[in-house]
Amino acid sequence: MSAVSAEAVSGGQTRAPGPARPVEGAPLAPAPRLLPALAAVYRAQLSRARVARIPLLFVATFQSVGIMVLMRGVVDGGEAARAVVAGSSVLVVAFVALNLLAQYFGQLRAGGGLDHYATLPVPPAAVVLGAAGAYASFTVPGTAVTAVTGSVLFGLPMAHLWVLAAVVPLAGAALAGLGAAIGLLAPRQELATLGGQLGMSAALLLGVLPAGHLPQPVAWARDLLPSTYGVEALAHSYDAHPDWLRVVADLGVCAAVGVVSLAVATWAYRRAAVR
Protein backbone atom coordinates (compact mmCIF):
# COMPACT_ATOMS: atom_id res chain seq x y z
CA MET A 1 0.00 0.00 0.00
CA SER A 2 1.33 3.38 -0.91
CA ALA A 3 1.72 6.01 1.74
CA VAL A 4 1.55 8.81 -0.79
CA SER A 5 -1.89 10.39 -0.92
CA ALA A 6 -3.72 10.75 -4.18
CA GLU A 7 -3.63 14.47 -3.71
CA ALA A 8 0.13 14.57 -3.42
CA VAL A 9 0.50 12.49 -6.60
CA SER A 10 -1.91 14.58 -8.66
CA GLY A 11 -0.41 17.69 -7.08
CA GLY A 12 2.70 17.30 -9.17
CA GLN A 13 0.71 17.56 -12.34
CA THR A 14 -1.50 20.51 -11.56
CA ARG A 15 -0.24 23.99 -12.27
CA ALA A 16 1.45 25.94 -9.53
CA PRO A 17 -1.46 27.99 -8.10
CA GLY A 18 -3.91 25.08 -8.33
CA PRO A 19 -5.90 24.06 -5.27
CA ALA A 20 -4.52 20.51 -5.09
CA ARG A 21 -0.91 21.52 -4.51
CA PRO A 22 0.17 20.08 -1.19
CA VAL A 23 1.27 22.76 1.27
CA GLU A 24 1.62 22.75 5.00
CA GLY A 25 -0.96 24.69 6.99
CA ALA A 26 -4.62 25.36 6.28
CA PRO A 27 -5.96 24.66 2.78
CA LEU A 28 -5.65 27.60 0.42
CA ALA A 29 -8.73 28.76 -1.44
CA PRO A 30 -8.50 27.97 -5.15
CA ALA A 31 -6.96 30.64 -7.37
CA PRO A 32 -8.73 31.43 -10.63
CA ARG A 33 -7.15 30.22 -13.85
CA LEU A 34 -5.84 32.72 -16.35
CA LEU A 35 -8.73 32.60 -18.82
CA PRO A 36 -11.70 32.89 -16.42
CA ALA A 37 -9.88 35.66 -14.53
CA LEU A 38 -9.08 37.42 -17.79
CA ALA A 39 -12.71 37.14 -18.86
CA ALA A 40 -13.89 38.59 -15.54
CA VAL A 41 -11.46 41.53 -15.70
CA TYR A 42 -12.28 42.17 -19.36
CA ARG A 43 -16.00 42.18 -18.70
CA ALA A 44 -15.68 44.49 -15.72
CA GLN A 45 -13.43 46.88 -17.64
CA LEU A 46 -15.73 46.84 -20.64
CA SER A 47 -18.66 47.78 -18.43
CA ARG A 48 -16.84 50.98 -17.40
CA ALA A 49 -17.74 52.36 -20.83
CA ARG A 50 -21.30 52.68 -19.53
CA VAL A 51 -20.15 55.12 -16.85
CA ALA A 52 -17.32 56.85 -18.71
CA ARG A 53 -18.84 56.72 -22.19
CA ILE A 54 -17.72 60.13 -23.43
CA PRO A 55 -13.96 59.94 -22.75
CA LEU A 56 -13.68 56.26 -23.64
CA LEU A 57 -15.74 56.17 -26.82
CA PHE A 58 -16.39 59.62 -28.28
CA VAL A 59 -13.55 62.08 -27.66
CA ALA A 60 -11.02 60.19 -29.78
CA THR A 61 -13.46 59.89 -32.69
CA PHE A 62 -14.30 63.60 -32.66
CA GLN A 63 -10.61 64.43 -32.59
CA SER A 64 -9.80 62.20 -35.57
CA VAL A 65 -12.78 63.31 -37.64
CA GLY A 66 -11.85 66.92 -36.86
CA ILE A 67 -8.30 66.37 -38.07
CA MET A 68 -9.55 64.84 -41.32
CA VAL A 69 -11.93 67.74 -41.97
CA LEU A 70 -9.02 70.11 -41.33
CA MET A 71 -6.70 68.22 -43.67
CA ARG A 72 -9.38 68.07 -46.38
CA GLY A 73 -8.57 71.68 -47.18
CA VAL A 74 -4.86 70.91 -47.68
CA VAL A 75 -4.86 67.43 -49.20
CA ASP A 76 -6.90 66.29 -52.16
CA GLY A 77 -6.55 62.64 -52.91
CA GLY A 78 -3.63 60.40 -53.74
CA GLU A 79 -1.12 59.03 -51.31
CA ALA A 80 -1.47 61.97 -48.91
CA ALA A 81 -5.21 61.36 -48.54
CA ARG A 82 -4.60 57.69 -47.67
CA ALA A 83 -2.02 58.68 -45.10
CA VAL A 84 -4.42 61.14 -43.49
CA VAL A 85 -7.33 58.69 -43.29
CA ALA A 86 -5.21 55.74 -42.13
CA GLY A 87 -3.32 57.91 -39.64
CA SER A 88 -6.50 59.41 -38.22
CA SER A 89 -8.11 55.99 -37.85
CA VAL A 90 -5.13 54.52 -36.00
CA LEU A 91 -4.96 57.72 -33.93
CA VAL A 92 -8.22 56.62 -32.28
CA VAL A 93 -6.41 53.48 -31.15
CA ALA A 94 -3.44 55.50 -29.90
CA PHE A 95 -5.66 57.91 -28.00
CA VAL A 96 -7.67 55.27 -26.16
CA ALA A 97 -5.35 52.28 -25.88
CA LEU A 98 -2.12 54.15 -25.25
CA ASN A 99 -3.04 57.49 -23.72
CA LEU A 100 -6.16 56.62 -21.73
CA LEU A 101 -4.85 53.24 -20.56
CA ALA A 102 -1.58 54.81 -19.37
CA GLN A 103 -3.66 57.36 -17.46
CA TYR A 104 -5.91 54.64 -16.04
CA PHE A 105 -3.08 52.50 -14.72
CA GLY A 106 -1.24 55.57 -13.44
CA GLN A 107 -4.35 56.64 -11.57
CA LEU A 108 -5.01 53.13 -10.28
CA ARG A 109 -1.49 52.85 -8.97
CA ALA A 110 -1.46 56.31 -7.36
CA GLY A 111 -4.92 55.87 -5.82
CA GLY A 112 -4.22 52.50 -4.21
CA GLY A 113 -6.52 50.73 -6.67
CA LEU A 114 -3.89 48.12 -7.48
CA ASP A 115 -4.24 46.86 -3.89
CA HIS A 116 -7.66 45.55 -4.80
CA TYR A 117 -6.22 43.25 -7.45
CA ALA A 118 -3.06 42.50 -5.49
CA THR A 119 -5.09 41.10 -2.58
CA LEU A 120 -7.00 38.76 -4.91
CA PRO A 121 -5.35 35.57 -6.19
CA VAL A 122 -5.64 36.76 -9.79
CA PRO A 123 -2.80 36.08 -12.25
CA PRO A 124 -1.05 39.39 -13.11
CA ALA A 125 -1.38 38.70 -16.82
CA ALA A 126 -5.17 38.54 -16.41
CA VAL A 127 -5.32 42.07 -15.00
CA VAL A 128 -3.07 43.55 -17.67
CA LEU A 129 -4.53 41.63 -20.63
CA GLY A 130 -8.10 42.18 -19.42
CA ALA A 131 -7.65 45.93 -19.17
CA ALA A 132 -5.63 46.15 -22.40
CA GLY A 133 -8.22 44.06 -24.24
CA ALA A 134 -11.06 46.23 -22.99
CA TYR A 135 -9.30 49.45 -24.00
CA ALA A 136 -8.51 48.00 -27.42
CA SER A 137 -12.21 47.12 -27.72
CA PHE A 138 -13.22 50.67 -26.86
CA THR A 139 -11.43 51.78 -30.02
CA VAL A 140 -13.46 49.58 -32.40
CA PRO A 141 -16.45 51.88 -33.01
CA GLY A 142 -14.31 55.03 -33.20
CA THR A 143 -11.82 53.52 -35.64
CA ALA A 144 -14.57 52.18 -37.89
CA VAL A 145 -16.45 55.49 -37.91
CA THR A 146 -13.26 57.43 -38.61
CA ALA A 147 -12.15 55.13 -41.45
CA VAL A 148 -15.55 55.18 -43.16
CA THR A 149 -15.98 58.94 -42.70
CA GLY A 150 -12.47 59.52 -44.05
CA SER A 151 -13.00 57.27 -47.04
CA VAL A 152 -16.16 59.16 -47.96
CA LEU A 153 -14.55 62.54 -47.32
CA PHE A 154 -11.52 61.84 -49.51
CA GLY A 155 -13.27 59.55 -52.00
CA LEU A 156 -11.16 56.47 -51.20
CA PRO A 157 -12.25 52.91 -52.06
CA MET A 158 -13.78 51.02 -49.14
CA ALA A 159 -13.45 47.54 -50.65
CA HIS A 160 -10.60 46.47 -48.37
CA LEU A 161 -11.62 48.24 -45.19
CA TRP A 162 -12.16 44.81 -43.64
CA VAL A 163 -8.41 45.00 -42.93
CA LEU A 164 -9.50 47.06 -39.91
CA ALA A 165 -10.61 43.78 -38.33
CA ALA A 166 -6.91 42.87 -38.08
CA VAL A 167 -5.47 46.37 -37.66
CA VAL A 168 -7.57 47.28 -34.61
CA PRO A 169 -6.74 44.23 -32.45
CA LEU A 170 -3.05 44.12 -33.42
CA ALA A 171 -2.33 47.85 -33.25
CA GLY A 172 -4.56 47.79 -30.14
CA ALA A 173 -2.40 45.11 -28.53
CA ALA A 174 0.81 46.98 -29.32
CA LEU A 175 -0.42 50.38 -28.14
CA ALA A 176 -2.38 49.11 -25.14
CA GLY A 177 0.69 47.14 -24.05
CA LEU A 178 2.78 50.30 -24.30
CA GLY A 179 0.12 52.32 -22.49
CA ALA A 180 -0.13 49.78 -19.67
CA ALA A 181 3.65 49.61 -19.34
CA ILE A 182 3.95 53.41 -19.22
CA GLY A 183 1.14 53.69 -16.65
CA LEU A 184 2.59 50.99 -14.41
CA LEU A 185 6.25 51.99 -14.71
CA ALA A 186 5.87 55.75 -14.28
CA PRO A 187 6.94 56.68 -10.75
CA ARG A 188 4.20 59.30 -10.49
CA GLN A 189 0.69 59.63 -11.84
CA GLU A 190 1.49 62.88 -13.67
CA LEU A 191 4.36 61.18 -15.48
CA ALA A 192 2.06 58.38 -16.59
CA THR A 193 -0.35 60.97 -18.00
CA LEU A 194 2.52 62.83 -19.66
CA GLY A 195 3.93 59.62 -21.16
CA GLY A 196 0.53 58.67 -22.57
CA GLN A 197 0.02 62.16 -24.01
CA LEU A 198 3.44 62.20 -25.65
CA GLY A 199 2.90 58.76 -27.15
CA MET A 200 -0.41 59.88 -28.59
CA SER A 201 1.05 63.14 -29.90
CA ALA A 202 3.79 61.17 -31.63
CA ALA A 203 1.19 58.89 -33.20
CA LEU A 204 -0.73 61.97 -34.32
CA LEU A 205 2.18 63.86 -35.87
CA LEU A 206 4.04 60.90 -37.33
CA GLY A 207 0.98 58.93 -38.36
CA VAL A 208 -1.20 61.54 -40.06
CA LEU A 209 1.49 63.34 -42.11
CA PRO A 210 2.44 61.54 -45.34
CA ALA A 211 5.76 59.73 -44.86
CA GLY A 212 7.28 60.94 -48.16
CA HIS A 213 7.71 64.54 -46.99
CA LEU A 214 9.32 63.89 -43.62
CA PRO A 215 12.98 64.75 -42.94
CA GLN A 216 15.20 61.71 -42.43
CA PRO A 217 15.51 61.79 -38.58
CA VAL A 218 11.75 62.19 -38.22
CA ALA A 219 11.24 59.30 -40.62
CA TRP A 220 13.40 57.15 -38.38
CA ALA A 221 11.34 58.15 -35.37
CA ARG A 222 8.27 57.22 -37.39
CA ASP A 223 9.72 53.76 -38.03
CA LEU A 224 10.24 53.28 -34.30
CA LEU A 225 6.63 53.99 -33.42
CA PRO A 226 4.49 50.83 -33.40
CA SER A 227 1.35 52.67 -34.51
CA THR A 228 3.13 53.45 -37.81
CA TYR A 229 2.80 49.81 -38.86
CA GLY A 230 -0.92 49.86 -38.24
CA VAL A 231 -1.17 53.05 -40.32
CA GLU A 232 0.89 51.52 -43.13
CA ALA A 233 -1.19 48.34 -43.20
CA LEU A 234 -4.39 50.34 -43.46
CA ALA A 235 -2.96 52.77 -46.04
CA HIS A 236 -1.82 49.91 -48.28
CA SER A 237 -5.28 48.42 -48.25
CA TYR A 238 -6.52 51.45 -50.21
CA ASP A 239 -4.43 50.38 -53.23
CA ALA A 240 -6.35 48.92 -56.14
CA HIS A 241 -4.27 45.75 -55.83
CA PRO A 242 -2.93 45.76 -52.26
CA ASP A 243 0.44 44.16 -51.59
CA TRP A 244 -0.90 41.73 -49.01
CA LEU A 245 2.54 40.52 -48.07
CA ARG A 246 3.47 44.02 -46.91
CA VAL A 247 0.21 44.35 -45.04
CA VAL A 248 0.86 41.07 -43.24
CA ALA A 249 4.45 42.11 -42.48
CA ASP A 250 3.27 45.43 -41.02
CA LEU A 251 0.68 43.69 -38.90
CA GLY A 252 3.32 41.19 -37.81
CA VAL A 253 5.38 44.06 -36.39
CA CYS A 254 2.31 45.24 -34.44
CA ALA A 255 1.77 41.72 -33.09
CA ALA A 256 5.41 41.36 -32.04
CA VAL A 257 5.42 44.74 -30.29
CA GLY A 258 2.13 43.76 -28.65
CA VAL A 259 3.58 40.53 -27.24
CA VAL A 260 6.70 42.25 -25.92
CA SER A 261 4.96 45.31 -24.48
CA LEU A 262 2.24 43.25 -22.80
CA ALA A 263 4.90 41.04 -21.24
CA VAL A 264 6.71 44.15 -19.97
CA ALA A 265 3.42 45.55 -18.64
CA THR A 266 2.72 42.29 -16.79
CA TRP A 267 6.15 42.43 -15.23
CA ALA A 268 5.57 46.08 -14.32
CA TYR A 269 2.24 45.18 -12.72
CA ARG A 270 3.86 42.52 -10.54
CA ARG A 271 6.48 45.05 -9.49
CA ALA A 272 3.93 47.78 -8.76
CA ALA A 273 1.51 45.55 -6.87
CA VAL A 274 3.85 44.30 -4.14
CA ARG A 275 6.34 46.73 -2.65
Place this chain on the structure above:
Amino acid sequence: MCTVRGLVKTYPAARGRRGTPAAPPVRATDGIDLEVRRGEIFGLLGPNGAGKTTLVRQLTGLLRPDAGSVQLLGHDLVRHPERAARLVGYLGQQSTALDELTVALAAETTGRLRGLPLAAARAERDAVLDELGLAPLADRPLKKLSGGQRRLACFAAALVGERPLLVLDEPTTGMDPVARRAVWAAVDRRRAEHGTTVLLVTHNVIEAETVLDRVAVLERGRIIACDTPAGLKRLVGDEVRVDLVWRDGPPLDVPEVAALRAAAHETGRRWSLRLDPERARAAVAAVTGGPAFAALDDFTLTTPSLEDVYLALGGADRGLVKG
Protein backbone atom coordinates in the same frame (compact mmCIF):
# COMPACT_ATOMS: atom_id res chain seq x y z
CA MET B 1 -4.19 31.42 13.85
CA CYS B 2 -2.22 34.56 13.03
CA THR B 3 1.08 35.10 14.75
CA VAL B 4 3.25 38.13 14.16
CA ARG B 5 6.74 38.37 15.61
CA GLY B 6 9.13 41.31 15.58
CA LEU B 7 7.62 42.97 12.52
CA VAL B 8 9.59 46.00 11.35
CA LYS B 9 9.00 48.26 8.37
CA THR B 10 10.94 51.46 7.86
CA TYR B 11 9.96 53.93 5.16
CA PRO B 12 13.12 55.48 3.73
CA ALA B 13 13.91 59.12 4.36
CA ALA B 14 12.21 61.50 1.94
CA ARG B 15 14.68 63.65 0.07
CA GLY B 16 14.38 67.30 0.98
CA ARG B 17 13.36 69.71 -1.75
CA ARG B 18 14.80 73.15 -2.11
CA GLY B 19 14.12 75.12 1.05
CA THR B 20 12.63 72.22 3.02
CA PRO B 21 14.66 69.89 5.20
CA ALA B 22 14.73 66.17 4.41
CA ALA B 23 12.23 64.07 6.35
CA PRO B 24 13.90 61.41 8.52
CA PRO B 25 13.17 57.74 7.87
CA VAL B 26 9.95 56.58 9.55
CA ARG B 27 9.65 53.30 11.43
CA ALA B 28 6.01 52.66 10.56
CA THR B 29 5.99 49.34 12.41
CA ASP B 30 8.65 49.02 15.04
CA GLY B 31 8.95 45.48 16.37
CA ILE B 32 5.32 44.36 16.48
CA ASP B 33 4.31 41.10 18.21
CA LEU B 34 0.73 39.98 17.82
CA GLU B 35 -1.35 36.87 18.33
CA VAL B 36 -4.83 36.72 16.80
CA ARG B 37 -7.00 33.74 17.82
CA ARG B 38 -9.37 31.86 15.60
CA GLY B 39 -12.90 33.26 15.49
CA GLU B 40 -12.22 36.50 17.31
CA ILE B 41 -12.76 40.07 16.24
CA PHE B 42 -9.40 41.61 16.88
CA GLY B 43 -8.95 45.35 16.67
CA LEU B 44 -6.04 47.63 15.91
CA LEU B 45 -6.75 50.97 17.53
CA GLY B 46 -4.66 54.08 17.22
CA PRO B 47 -4.59 57.58 15.79
CA ASN B 48 -3.77 58.36 12.17
CA GLY B 49 -0.14 57.60 11.43
CA ALA B 50 0.23 55.06 14.25
CA GLY B 51 1.14 52.32 11.76
CA LYS B 52 -2.17 50.44 11.60
CA THR B 53 -2.45 50.41 7.84
CA THR B 54 1.23 49.58 7.38
CA LEU B 55 0.74 46.61 9.70
CA VAL B 56 -2.27 45.21 7.84
CA ARG B 57 -0.56 45.76 4.49
CA GLN B 58 2.21 43.49 5.73
CA LEU B 59 -0.34 40.92 6.89
CA THR B 60 -2.06 40.90 3.49
CA GLY B 61 1.15 40.47 1.51
CA LEU B 62 0.98 43.98 0.01
CA LEU B 63 4.11 45.18 1.72
CA ARG B 64 7.27 43.26 2.47
CA PRO B 65 8.47 43.74 6.05
CA ASP B 66 12.13 44.59 6.63
CA ALA B 67 12.31 42.05 9.43
CA GLY B 68 10.03 39.77 11.42
CA SER B 69 7.65 36.93 10.66
CA VAL B 70 3.96 36.55 9.87
CA GLN B 71 2.41 33.09 10.28
CA LEU B 72 -1.20 32.75 9.13
CA LEU B 73 -2.94 29.38 9.53
CA GLY B 74 0.38 27.61 9.21
CA HIS B 75 1.63 29.62 6.23
CA ASP B 76 4.70 31.83 6.29
CA LEU B 77 3.43 35.01 4.64
CA VAL B 78 6.80 36.75 4.58
CA ARG B 79 8.25 33.97 2.47
CA HIS B 80 5.05 33.36 0.47
CA PRO B 81 3.20 36.69 0.31
CA GLU B 82 1.16 35.41 -2.66
CA ARG B 83 -0.65 32.95 -0.38
CA ALA B 84 -2.23 35.81 1.56
CA ALA B 85 -4.72 36.42 -1.27
CA ARG B 86 -6.02 32.84 -0.89
CA LEU B 87 -6.44 33.11 2.89
CA VAL B 88 -7.49 36.69 3.49
CA GLY B 89 -10.44 38.80 2.37
CA TYR B 90 -9.22 42.39 2.41
CA LEU B 91 -11.16 45.63 2.48
CA GLY B 92 -8.76 48.50 1.94
CA GLN B 93 -9.45 52.18 2.34
CA GLN B 94 -9.59 52.92 -1.39
CA SER B 95 -12.28 52.00 -3.88
CA THR B 96 -10.51 53.28 -7.02
CA ALA B 97 -10.53 49.90 -8.73
CA LEU B 98 -14.30 49.45 -8.33
CA ASP B 99 -15.57 53.03 -8.67
CA GLU B 100 -16.82 52.79 -12.23
CA LEU B 101 -18.45 49.37 -11.83
CA THR B 102 -22.00 48.73 -10.74
CA VAL B 103 -22.45 47.36 -7.23
CA ALA B 104 -23.49 43.97 -8.62
CA LEU B 105 -20.59 43.70 -11.05
CA ALA B 106 -18.06 44.84 -8.44
CA ALA B 107 -19.17 42.04 -6.12
CA GLU B 108 -19.41 39.43 -8.88
CA THR B 109 -16.03 40.28 -10.43
CA THR B 110 -14.31 40.26 -7.06
CA GLY B 111 -15.82 36.83 -6.35
CA ARG B 112 -14.65 35.49 -9.71
CA LEU B 113 -11.17 36.84 -9.10
CA ARG B 114 -11.25 35.05 -5.73
CA GLY B 115 -11.56 31.85 -7.73
CA LEU B 116 -15.32 31.27 -7.72
CA PRO B 117 -16.91 29.79 -10.85
CA LEU B 118 -19.37 32.15 -12.58
CA ALA B 119 -22.55 30.60 -11.18
CA ALA B 120 -21.21 30.50 -7.63
CA ALA B 121 -19.97 34.10 -7.88
CA ARG B 122 -23.43 35.23 -8.99
CA ALA B 123 -25.21 33.28 -6.27
CA GLU B 124 -22.90 34.67 -3.57
CA ARG B 125 -23.22 38.15 -5.02
CA ASP B 126 -27.01 38.03 -4.76
CA ALA B 127 -26.90 36.61 -1.24
CA VAL B 128 -24.45 39.24 0.02
CA LEU B 129 -26.26 42.17 -1.61
CA ASP B 130 -29.55 41.00 -0.05
CA GLU B 131 -27.89 40.50 3.31
CA LEU B 132 -26.49 44.04 3.35
CA GLY B 133 -29.61 45.66 1.92
CA LEU B 134 -27.77 46.68 -1.25
CA ALA B 135 -30.10 44.90 -3.71
CA PRO B 136 -31.95 48.14 -4.65
CA LEU B 137 -28.59 49.74 -5.55
CA ALA B 138 -27.27 46.72 -7.47
CA ASP B 139 -27.31 48.43 -10.88
CA ARG B 140 -25.86 51.77 -9.75
CA PRO B 141 -22.17 52.50 -10.33
CA LEU B 142 -20.20 52.93 -7.11
CA LYS B 143 -19.12 56.38 -8.26
CA LYS B 144 -22.70 57.62 -8.08
CA LEU B 145 -23.29 56.42 -4.52
CA SER B 146 -22.81 58.33 -1.28
CA GLY B 147 -19.60 57.70 0.67
CA GLY B 148 -21.25 55.33 3.13
CA GLN B 149 -23.09 53.37 0.46
CA ARG B 150 -19.92 53.04 -1.57
CA ARG B 151 -18.09 51.76 1.49
CA LEU B 152 -20.86 49.21 2.05
CA ALA B 153 -20.60 48.08 -1.58
CA CYS B 154 -16.85 47.58 -1.17
CA PHE B 155 -17.54 45.61 2.00
CA ALA B 156 -19.96 43.45 0.01
CA ALA B 157 -17.24 42.79 -2.56
CA ALA B 158 -14.86 41.81 0.25
CA LEU B 159 -17.34 39.18 1.47
CA VAL B 160 -17.93 37.38 -1.85
CA GLY B 161 -15.70 34.32 -1.91
CA GLU B 162 -15.36 33.09 1.64
CA ARG B 163 -12.04 33.46 3.46
CA PRO B 164 -11.04 32.31 6.96
CA LEU B 165 -9.65 35.77 7.82
CA LEU B 166 -11.20 39.13 6.99
CA VAL B 167 -8.97 42.17 7.24
CA LEU B 168 -11.11 45.30 7.31
CA ASP B 169 -9.43 48.69 7.24
CA GLU B 170 -11.90 51.18 8.75
CA PRO B 171 -14.90 49.45 7.18
CA THR B 172 -17.64 51.71 8.53
CA THR B 173 -16.17 55.12 7.65
CA GLY B 174 -18.96 57.43 6.52
CA MET B 175 -21.74 54.88 7.09
CA ASP B 176 -25.06 55.64 8.71
CA PRO B 177 -26.13 53.54 11.74
CA VAL B 178 -28.26 51.20 9.60
CA ALA B 179 -25.31 50.35 7.36
CA ARG B 180 -23.03 49.92 10.37
CA ARG B 181 -25.43 47.45 11.93
CA ALA B 182 -25.61 45.55 8.64
CA VAL B 183 -21.81 45.31 8.60
CA TRP B 184 -21.54 43.98 12.13
CA ALA B 185 -24.45 41.58 11.65
CA ALA B 186 -22.75 40.19 8.54
CA VAL B 187 -19.46 39.82 10.42
CA ASP B 188 -21.17 38.07 13.33
CA ARG B 189 -22.98 35.68 11.03
CA ARG B 190 -19.75 34.62 9.35
CA ARG B 191 -18.10 34.16 12.67
CA ALA B 192 -20.94 32.00 13.99
CA GLU B 193 -21.33 29.93 10.83
CA HIS B 194 -17.77 29.55 9.59
CA GLY B 195 -15.57 30.57 12.51
CA THR B 196 -14.31 33.53 10.47
CA THR B 197 -11.65 35.64 12.17
CA VAL B 198 -11.75 39.40 11.74
CA LEU B 199 -8.88 41.83 12.01
CA LEU B 200 -10.33 45.31 12.22
CA VAL B 201 -8.49 48.59 11.86
CA THR B 202 -10.26 51.48 13.50
CA HIS B 203 -9.72 54.82 15.10
CA ASN B 204 -13.26 54.91 16.40
CA VAL B 205 -13.25 54.15 20.12
CA ILE B 206 -17.00 53.60 20.51
CA GLU B 207 -16.96 51.04 17.72
CA ALA B 208 -13.88 49.40 19.21
CA GLU B 209 -15.59 49.01 22.58
CA THR B 210 -18.80 47.55 21.21
CA VAL B 211 -17.61 45.07 18.60
CA LEU B 212 -14.10 43.94 19.49
CA ASP B 213 -13.15 40.85 21.46
CA ARG B 214 -9.61 42.06 21.91
CA VAL B 215 -7.81 45.19 20.92
CA ALA B 216 -4.20 46.19 20.42
CA VAL B 217 -3.45 49.86 20.92
CA LEU B 218 -0.85 51.23 18.50
CA GLU B 219 1.24 54.31 18.98
CA ARG B 220 4.11 55.27 16.65
CA GLY B 221 4.57 51.79 15.25
CA ARG B 222 4.51 50.00 18.60
CA ILE B 223 1.82 48.10 20.46
CA ILE B 224 1.47 49.85 23.79
CA ALA B 225 -1.29 47.57 25.15
CA CYS B 226 -3.25 44.50 24.08
CA ASP B 227 -6.23 43.06 25.94
CA THR B 228 -10.03 42.88 25.92
CA PRO B 229 -11.69 46.32 26.00
CA ALA B 230 -12.80 45.61 29.61
CA GLY B 231 -9.32 44.47 30.59
CA LEU B 232 -7.80 47.60 29.11
CA LYS B 233 -10.26 49.75 30.99
CA ARG B 234 -9.20 48.13 34.24
CA LEU B 235 -5.73 49.57 33.53
CA VAL B 236 -7.03 53.02 34.30
CA GLY B 237 -8.60 51.67 37.51
CA ASP B 238 -11.93 53.08 38.57
CA GLU B 239 -11.09 56.59 37.50
CA VAL B 240 -14.02 58.61 36.28
CA ARG B 241 -13.96 61.28 33.67
CA VAL B 242 -15.49 64.68 34.45
CA ASP B 243 -16.08 67.10 31.62
CA LEU B 244 -16.96 70.67 32.50
CA VAL B 245 -18.03 73.30 29.97
CA TRP B 246 -17.94 76.88 31.19
CA ARG B 247 -20.26 79.59 29.92
CA ASP B 248 -17.56 82.22 29.38
CA GLY B 249 -14.55 81.23 31.42
CA PRO B 250 -13.83 79.25 34.58
CA PRO B 251 -14.65 81.11 37.84
CA LEU B 252 -11.13 80.91 39.20
CA ASP B 253 -12.11 83.04 42.18
CA VAL B 254 -13.89 79.95 43.56
CA PRO B 255 -11.15 78.06 45.46
CA GLU B 256 -12.48 74.56 44.59
CA VAL B 257 -12.42 75.41 40.87
CA ALA B 258 -8.96 76.92 41.08
CA ALA B 259 -7.77 73.72 42.79
CA LEU B 260 -9.20 71.56 39.98
CA ARG B 261 -7.38 73.49 37.30
CA ALA B 262 -4.09 71.69 37.87
CA ALA B 263 -5.70 68.33 36.98
CA ALA B 264 -7.71 69.65 34.05
CA HIS B 265 -6.96 69.23 30.38
CA GLU B 266 -8.23 72.49 28.89
CA THR B 267 -9.59 72.88 25.36
CA GLY B 268 -11.33 76.22 24.92
CA ARG B 269 -14.23 76.45 27.35
CA ARG B 270 -14.00 72.72 28.12
CA TRP B 271 -12.16 71.13 31.01
CA SER B 272 -11.52 67.40 31.00
CA LEU B 273 -10.48 65.71 34.24
CA ARG B 274 -9.72 62.12 35.20
CA LEU B 275 -10.40 61.68 38.89
CA ASP B 276 -11.01 58.86 41.34
CA PRO B 277 -14.73 58.53 42.18
CA GLU B 278 -14.37 60.26 45.56
CA ARG B 279 -12.75 63.37 44.13
CA ALA B 280 -15.08 63.33 41.13
CA ARG B 281 -18.10 63.44 43.45
CA ALA B 282 -16.54 66.32 45.38
CA ALA B 283 -15.72 68.19 42.17
CA VAL B 284 -19.24 67.78 40.81
CA ALA B 285 -20.70 68.91 44.15
CA ALA B 286 -18.42 71.94 44.13
CA VAL B 287 -19.31 73.11 40.63
CA THR B 288 -23.03 72.33 40.76
CA GLY B 289 -23.64 73.98 44.12
CA GLY B 290 -22.51 77.41 45.12
CA PRO B 291 -21.24 80.29 43.04
CA ALA B 292 -19.45 78.17 40.38
CA PHE B 293 -22.79 76.86 39.07
CA ALA B 294 -23.64 80.20 37.53
CA ALA B 295 -20.54 79.99 35.31
CA LEU B 296 -21.20 76.34 34.33
CA ASP B 297 -22.76 75.62 30.94
CA ASP B 298 -22.73 71.82 30.99
CA PHE B 299 -21.08 68.91 32.74
CA THR B 300 -20.80 65.16 32.16
CA LEU B 301 -19.56 62.32 34.29
CA THR B 302 -18.50 59.17 32.43
CA THR B 303 -16.90 55.85 33.25
CA PRO B 304 -13.58 55.25 31.48
CA SER B 305 -13.59 54.61 27.73
CA LEU B 306 -10.87 53.18 25.54
CA GLU B 307 -9.92 56.75 24.79
CA ASP B 308 -9.08 57.28 28.47
CA VAL B 309 -7.05 54.07 28.34
CA TYR B 310 -5.22 55.37 25.32
CA LEU B 311 -4.48 58.66 27.05
CA ALA B 312 -3.46 56.95 30.30
CA LEU B 313 -1.04 54.74 28.36
CA GLY B 314 0.74 57.84 27.18
CA GLY B 315 -0.85 58.18 23.74
CA ALA B 316 -0.78 61.60 22.17
CA ASP B 317 -4.12 63.32 22.64
CA ARG B 318 -5.36 63.41 19.08
CA GLY B 319 -6.66 61.41 16.21
CA LEU B 320 -9.19 59.19 17.95
CA VAL B 321 -12.82 59.53 16.94
CA LYS B 322 -15.28 59.44 19.81
CA GLY B 323 -18.58 59.20 17.91
